[in-house]
Amino acid sequence: MTATTVRAVLFDTFGTVVDWRSGIASAFDTVAARHSSRLDSVHLADAWRRRYAPSMQRITSGDRPYTDLDTLHRENLTSVLAEFELPFETSEADVYDLVHAWHELAPWPDSVPGLHALKAQYTIGPLSNGHTALLLEMAKSAGLPWDLIIGSDLTQAYKPDPAAYLRPAAILGLAPAEVMLVAAHNDDLRAARDSGLATAFVARPLEHGSDQSIDLEAESDWDVVADDIVHLAELLHPRLAR
Amino acid sequence: MTATTVRAVLFDTFGTVVDWRSGIASAFDTVAARHSSRLDSVHLADAWRRRYAPSMQRITSGDRPYTDLDTLHRENLTSVLAEFELPFETSEADVYDLVHAWHELAPWPDSVPGLHALKAQYTIGPLSNGHTALLLEMAKSAGLPWDLIIGSDLTQAYKPDPAAYLRPAAILGLAPAEVMLVAAHNDDLRAARDSGLATAFVARPLEHGSDQSIDLEAESDWDVVADDIVHLAELLHPRLAR
Numbered sequence: 054m055t056a057t058t059v060r061a062v063l064f065d066t067f068g069t070v071v072d073w074r075s076g077i078a079s080a081f082d083t084v085a086a087r088h089s090s091r092l093d094s095v096h097l098a099d100a101w102r103r104r105y106a107p108s109m110q111r112i113t114s115g116d117r118p119y120t121d122l123d124t125l126h127r128e129n130l131t132s133v134l135a136e137f138e139l140p141f142e143t144s145e146a147d148v149y150d151l152v153h154a155w156h157e158l159a160p161w162p163d164s165v166p167g168l169h170a171l172k173a174q175y176t177i178g179p180l181s182n183g184h185t186a187l188l189l190e191m192a193k194s195a196g197l198p199w200d201l202i203i204g205s206d207l208t209q210a211y212k213p214d215p216a217a218y219l220r221p222a223a224i225l226g227l228a229p230a231e232v233m234l235v236a237a238h239n240d241d242l243r244a245a246r247d248s249g250l251a252t253a254f255v256a257r258p259l260e261h262g263s264d265q266s267i268d269l270e271a272e273s274d275w276d277v278v279a280d281d282i283v284h285l286a287e288l289l290h291p292r293l294a295r
Numbered sequence: 296m297t298a299t300t301v302r303a304v305l306f307d308t309f310g311t312v313v314d315w316r317s318g319i320a321s322a323f324d325t326v327a328a329r330h331s332s333r334l335d336s337v338h339l340a341d342a343w344r345r346r347y348a349p350s351m352q353r354i355t356s357g358d359r360p361y362t363d364l365d366t367l368h369r370e371n372l373t374s375v376l377a378e379f380e381l382p383f384e385t386s387e388a389d390v391y392d393l394v395h396a397w398h399e400l401a402p403w404p405d406s407v408p409g410l411h412a413l414k415a416q417y418t419i420g421p422l423s424n425g426h427t428a429l430l431l432e433m434a435k436s437a438g439l440p441w442d443l444i445i446g447s448d449l450t451q452a453y454k455p456d457p458a459a460y461l462r463p464a465a466i467l468g469l470a471p472a473e474v475m476l477v478a479a480h481n482d483d484l485r486a487a488r489d490s491g492l493a494t495a496f497v498a499r500p501l502e503h504g505s506d507q508s509i510d511l512e513a514e515s516d517w518d519v520v521a522d523d524i525v526h527l528a529e530l531l532h533p534r535l536a537r
Contacts, residue, residue: 176431186468189418189443201431201444206466224448226428 057230063180065236068260071158080154088141104129109211119209121184126152156190167282176200182211213244239272253277299472305422307478310502313400322396330383346371351453361451363426368394398432409524418442424453455486481514495519
């Protein structure tokens with residue numbers, strides 16, 4: 054850990070705090086059931102998620118003005134539906150529900166207790182590509198006890214753009230080194246460290262399912278490496294160890 | 296109440312949620328004690344607060360770019376100290392502590408329980424002239440369980456500028472009528488209603504001390520009129536009445 058005292062612990066959300074894959078697969082299942090049909094819902098969830106980073110990259114590179122995730126998710130869903138031949142015609146309500154499913158993803162079992170433990174000592178919030186309204190709805194439905202929510206609409210930047218890491222620190226009135234990013238993704242932590250933030254890796258070996266091959270472990274000497282968010286809270290204030 | 300369902304209940308903070316006058320008077324007392332002296336601290340707190348609205352008015356009128364409350368408070372304190380002859384020389388630490396005292400004001404006794412009750416059913420947050428970092432520190436020290444904090448630095452607007460009311464609604468993804476402002480100040484509610492927000496008056500008859508003469512009661516047919524924030528929570532979901 055750096056000598057600077059961390060005052061805010063901010064979290065990547067999709068994958069790190071909430072389980073997007075199960076939640077989105079379940080949303081596809083719900084839509085299929087509505088049409089008395091079945092889908093390879095996990096496959097569709099993965100295909101949808103694969104379009105996530107490239108769609109933001111066009112914004113980070115300056116080819117496109119800031120556009121929020123609801124819009125990107127809807128566009129990407131349109132391509133997924135065009136690519137995969139579904140056994141039924143999707144309605145506008147289906148599309149709405151699928152896009153909206155990203156607002157109501159369930160937390161990993163350790164997320165809520167871990168965040169409560171951290172909140173006693175640190176400012177906690179998301180540092181996510183989600184916009185504020187999406188992250189608020191996620192927090193209310195999942196019970197995430199954030200102190201505040203600074204969405205990508207407020208920073209007008211998507212990770213790994215340095216502004217996505219530096220603007221939240223500035224809004225908090227903190228130096229970058231006083232802010233820690235917690236993520237299950239080594240590339241996110243690399244970009245955060247490049248911007249001067251402290252870093253914590255939390256393993257999420259089931260984010261991509263049981264045959265996950267990436268981000269199974271820390272790929273650098275991140276300031277903290279934890280098994281989950283409860284463990285992270287223990288490492289950050291060891292006096293509260295279980 | 297309007298037919299539209301309120302989804303977010305946002306609060307004026309200084310005076311409505313926290314007791315600025317006692318807190319600032321106490322900060323002057325602390326500074327005086329440091330110099331083995333005494334001050335008419337309530338008088339100084341009132342003199343400082345009187346400069347609050349005019350200093351923001353210059354920004355709302357466009358005469359000055361957005362400048363946060365820490366800076367305005369510091370400038371206004373300099374005028375107060377120039378006007379009142381203090382029996383000692385104030386240090387930079389004194390000035391810092393006084394400006395910082397606005398970050399750590401105590402809540403009225405009903406604020407925290409009332410906010411917890413409201414949070415179960417609504418999105419809650421401040422709609423204050425404070426900037427995000429100030430409001431965050433206030434929330435952490437006073438235990439205010441906001442869902443999110445959208446400070447004036449994020450809206451770049453001070454009340455009663457319509458943008459100060461409309462931008463938080465837009466960030467929340469809500470129509471103005473889906474947002475309720477709660478305030479102990481009739482003029483704040485007038486401006487909120489002019490922008491289409493729902494309104495709730497909460498009486499704070501001791502905000503300005505025991506001889507307060509303004510804002511003792513609702514001066515219009517606000518959507519809700521409550522004795523305090525616990526009462527407001529009861530009125531907004533009557534099934535939880537005590």
